[in-house]
Amino acid sequence: MMWIDTIVQGILLGGLYALFAAGLSLVFGIMRLVNLAHGDLIVLAAFLILVMVSALGLNPFVAALVAMPLMFAIGWALQFYLLNRTFGTDILPPLLVTFGLSIVIQNGLLEGFTADSRRIPVGGLDSASVALGPINVGVMPLLTLASAVAVIIGLNQLFYRTSLGRAFRAISDDPVTAGLMGIRPKNIFATATGIAMVVVTIAALYLGTRANFDPTIGPARLIYAFEAVIIGGLGSLWGTLFGGIVIGVAQTFGAAVNPEWQILAGHLAFLLVLLLKPRGLFPRAVD
Amino acid sequence: MTDASLTPWKVETRAKASATFAIVAALIILLAFAAPLFVSRSVLQDLFFILTMLVLAQNWNLLAGYAGLVSVGQQAFVGFGAYAMFALVILAGLDPLAAILLAGIASSLLAVPTAFFLFRLQGAYFAIGSWVIAEVVRLALAQLKMLGGGTGTSLPREATRDMPALKLVGELFGVKSSGAGDILTYWLALLLAIATIGLVYRLLRSKQGLGLAAVRDNQEAARSVGVDARRMKTLVYLAAAFGTGLCGALIYVQKARISPDAAFSVVDWTAYVIFIVVIGGIGTIEGPIVGVIVFYILQNLLADYGSWYLLILGLIGIAIMLFAPRGLWGLFAERTGIQLFPVRRRLTGGTVTPSKKGGPHG
Numbered sequence: 001m002m003w004i005d006t007i008v009q010g011i012l013l014g015g016l017y018a019l020f021a022a023g024l025s026l027v028f029g030i031m032r033l034v035n036l037a038h039g040d041l042i043v044l045a046a047f048l049i050l051v052m053v054s055a056l057g058l059n060p061f062v063a064a065l066v067a068m069p070l071m072f073a074i075g076w077a078l079q080f081y082l083l084n085r086t087f088g089t090d091i092l093p094p095l096l097v098t099f100g101l102s103i104v105i106q107n108g109l110l111e112g113f114t115a116d117s118r119r120i121p122v123g124g125l126d127s128a129s130v131a132l133g134p135i136n137v138g139v140m141p142l143l144t145l146a147s148a149v150a151v152i153i154g155l156n157q158l159f160y161r162t163s164l165g166r167a168f169r170a171i172s173d174d175p176v177t178a179g180l181m182g183i184r185p186k187n188i189f190a191t192a193t194g195i196a197m198v199v200v201t202i203a204a205l206y207l208g209t210r211a212n213f214d215p216t217i218g219p220a221r222l223i224y225a226f227e228a229v230i231i232g233g234l235g236s237l238w239g240t241l242f243g244g245i246v247i248g249v250a251q252t253f254g255a256a257v258n259p260e261w262q263i264l265a266g267h268l269a270f271l272l273v274l275l276l277k278p279r280g281l282f283p284r285a286v287d
Numbered sequence: 288m289t290d291a292s293l294t295p296w297k298v299e300t301r302a303k304a305s306a307t308f309a310i311v312a313a314l315i316i317l318l319a320f321a322a323p324l325f326v327s328r329s330v331l332q333d334l335f336f337i338l339t340m341l342v343l344a345q346n347w348n349l350l351a352g353y354a355g356l357v358s359v360g361q362q363a364f365v366g367f368g369a370y371a372m373f374a375l376v377i378l379a380g381l382d383p384l385a386a387i388l389l390a391g392i393a394s395s396l397l398a399v400p401t402a403f404f405l406f407r408l409q410g411a412y413f414a415i416g417s418w419v420i421a422e423v424v425r426l427a428l429a430q431l432k433m434l435g436g437g438t439g440t441s442l443p444r445e446a447t448r449d450m451p452a453l454k455l456v457g458e459l460f461g462v463k464s465s466g467a468g469d470i471l472t473y474w475l476a477l478l479l480a481i482a483t484i485g486l487v488y489r490l491l492r493s494k495q496g497l498g499l500a501a502v503r504d505n506q507e508a509a510r511s512v513g514v515d516a517r518r519m520k521t522l523v524y525l526a527a528a529f530g531t532g533l534c535g536a537l538i539y540v541q542k543a544r545i546s547p548d549a550a551f552s553v554v555d556w557t558a559y560v561i562f563i564v565v566i567g568g569i570g571t572i573e574g575p576i577v578g579v580i581v582f583y584i585l586q587n588l589l590a591d592y593g594s595w596y597l598l599i600l601g602l603i604g605i606a607i608m609l610f611a612p613r614g615l616w617g618l619f620a621e622r623t624g625i626q627l628f629p630v631r632r633r634l635t636g637g638t639v640t641p642s643k644k645g646g647p648h649g
Contacts, residue, residue: 034411036359085609091410095357096565096608103558103601107594219553223422226415230408260437264426267419271404274416278407 005135006256007249012137014228014248015145016210018241019203020221021228022151023196025240028229030172030192033083033094037102039222041197044105045071045204046213047113050120060120064205068198075197080190102218109215120208144206148244151199152237158195168192172235220263227270233280242281246273299635300492304625312627319477323460323470331473337583338476339538343556344563344575345483346530351561352570353491354523355503357410360417361531362557363401363424366550368394368532369539370428376446378433383442384452387475387536394532395525397424402524406517418553425551439546447543472541479537483530484628488572491630495519554597562604568614572628577616 024038035041045067052063082101086093128139159165167188170178175185207213207221224247231246232239247266254265273281323331343361350356371393375386401420408416429437447453448464450471457467490496501509502516510516535556539545549555559582567578582600589596611618620626 032411034415036414082605082609090612091355092351092357092569093608093612095411095414096561097605099359099558099561100565100601100604100608103554104598104605107596107598107601110594111598219418220422223415223419226412227419230412260430264423264430267423267426270419271423274404274407 002256006252008132008135008137009141010249010252011245012141012145012248013252014241014245015141015148016203016206016244017224017228017247018148018244019144019151019199019206020225021232021240021244022148022155022237023199023203024222024225025229025232025235025237026155026196026199027193029235030168031087031189033087034098034226035083035193036095036098036222037105037218038200038225039220040102040105040109040218041071041075042200042204042207042221043109043213043215043218044074045197045201046120046208047109047118047215049201049205049208050118053120060122060205060209064201067204068201071197071201072194075200076190076194079193080186083193084186084189102222106215106218113215115214115216117212117214118208119212120205122209126209140206140210144210147202147206148241151202152241155195155199155237164188164191224266227266230280231270231273233283235284236280236282239280239282239284297635298632300629300632305627305629308627316477316481320474323473328466328469331469333583335469335473335476335541337579338473338480339534340559340563340582341480341575341579342476342483342534343531343560344567344579345480345487345572346527346534347557347560348564348569348572348575349487349490349523349530350527352564352574353496353499353503354520355506356520356524357414358417359414359553359557359561360419360421361527361560362551362553362555363417363421364394364397364528364531365535365538365556366421366428366547367397367424368535369545369550370431370434371532372536372539373434373440373442373545376442377440380446382450383447383540384450384475387533387540390536391529391533394535395529397532398525398528401528402521405524406521421551421553425547428551429547435546437547439544439549441545442540442543447540468541472537475537479530479534484572484576488628488630491572495522496630497632499523558597559600562600564614565604566607566614568616568618568620570613571616571620572630573620573626574614574616577619578614581615 020039020042024035027033027035027038048067048070049060049063052058052066053060056063058066078101082097083094086097122140126138126140129136130139130142157165159168167178167183170181170183171185171188179185224244227247228243229240231243232241233243246269250269251262251266254268255262257265319334322334326334343365347358347361350358350361368390371390372383372386375381375389376383381389401417405413405416405420428434434440447468453464453467453471456462456471457464460467460470462470491499498509498514499519501512501514502519506516535550539550563578563582564575565578566581567576568574585600585603586596589599607614613621
């Protein structure tokens with residue numbers, strides 16, 4: 001019985017990691033850019049929601065809705081004015097600029113909010129649970145997983161049902177030819193990063209309401225997100241969800257054996273997949 | 288065909304100012320070795336910090352600037368080297384100096400399995416993959432209760448005090464063991480920095496270095512003319528692990544106290560190092576030297592501003608990467624043509640006959 005509980009908790013935790021990873025996977029897929037500041041942007045969004053909740057007294061979910069267009073604008077501007085300049089044949093500039101950005105965001109948040117642990121209050125919702133057959137599951141974890149599934153369905157719809165999605169796929173396949181067909185890569189890239197930041201805001205809502213956070217936890221979130229993307233295989237959003245669940249289950253099993261092994265177990269699961277299936281479990285894109 | 292075009296061509300690397308610089312460098316090195324005679328302990332400690340950061344920067348530059356392997360996980364080797372040194376001193380009772388060397392070897396041994404995993408990832412994925420590896424090593428070492436677990440441990444005082452080399456230095460300068468320790472670690476850092484720069488310079492001027500540059504500039508083209516890209520990259524990765532581990536062990540002989548969070552700090556051992564190399568100029572030997580000096584000055588200027596310091600360093604790093612990707616040294620070398628460590632091969636001699644329009648072959 002305890003094992004079933006552990007697996008269920010792991011799957012629910014995987015939902016959170018899939019939310020971290022979905023934005024990364026989107027940006028990865030379209031422009032082959034690894035944004036090393038992704039985790040710090042999640043933390044930035046969490047602070048944005050926190051400010052709105054504590055200063056304006058908004059409900060966290062409403063605050064997240066308000067934060068979404070703001071984060072979209074931040075992502076759009078970041079891509080259009082900064083990251084687009086780094087693209088070229090050399091992989092160094094995008095990596096080093098986003099690494100610098102990660103350090104800048106972290107220390108900016110430290111300066112503005114100190115290193116104290118914070119939490120976004122959600123009333124009694126964070127302790128509420130529902131009985132699912134023989135086991136109890138928290139309402140917030142359940143909402144997290146449901147949101148992750150909804151985000152992935154939404155992104156897939158966007159990718160395969162809209163003209164913007166067609167542009168995304170065209171640029172991902174062949175940026176030069178896509179440009180000849182009248183697609184402006186710079187604008188499309190900026191829009192893609194903006195959408196990724198909307199997903200980041202949703203991830204931040206659950207990051208901030210489920211556990212404590214502080215300005216320094218970004219890089220670890222980036223690592224979990226990255227592991228989920230690689231385990232799932234590049235270019236597959238459902239794969240990313242599965243990758244998140246693999247990390248989540250591995251972590252809860254590790255924690256069940258010894259609390260100190262939680263994080264390590266997740267990393268080892270990632271290394272194991274890398275060893276056995278270097279292209280991930282559901283690879284779609286080449287590269 | 289004129290006679291002039293028959294003068295033999297020569298491949299040369301010597302550049303403007305490089306010969307003069309060799310003499311100046313020799314003088315600086317002599318002066319640096321004599322430094323303990325005329326500077327205070329706190330200056331020696333600052334110099335130790337500068338030299339060890341320079342060694343880490345040269346190693347990272349070799350990886351990222353020459354082999355195209357952008358690692359953000361070099362703290363894995365700093366921490367592992369430091370822990371290996373602690374294990375050898377505390378558990379095996381070795382002399383810390385011997386332990387430093389063995390720790391370097393241990394680090395390059397660790398690099399064998401990590402290379403196996405990491406080389407499955409390309410480019411940007413390699414970068415985060417290296418970070419994951421560093422996290423795994425940190426979390427695994429934090430489990431070792433005999434080395435202090437998550438809270439860390441200290442070097443036993445008698446181990447550092449009773450080093451034969453330390454007694455020798457102490458008698459030579461007539462100072463107590465703590466002062467002698469500073470002199471000894473400073474000299475070792477100086478030796479390590481000179482050896483690192485010397486070895487990197489030699490590597491880049493050799494046939495292997497030429498292959499490495501070719502792989503960095505165009506891997507497919509390099510492979511088509513017979514350069515074994517994977518082998519070159521693996522060798523550089525192992526060498527950088529050795530140098531970084533050695534330097535990590537040396538840093539922690541001086542610190543004498545270790546904890547997993549400090550020894551595997553991504554800010555201290557990778558972020559600073561990346562900023563040093565980027566600001567100074569990536570892909571040059573001079574770059575990290577310039578970068579470490581700028582870094583040290585900035586650190587002293589902004590020491591009182593806490594996290595503003597890192598924030599400003601990050602902004603400078605971003606600005607340099609965007610507007611002057613070859614760094615400060617790159618800007619300087621472009622304007623003046625001065626190279627202190629020339630590695631670029633140039634054709635000299637011969638005479639270029641200006642082609643006459645309408646002649647054979649246009």
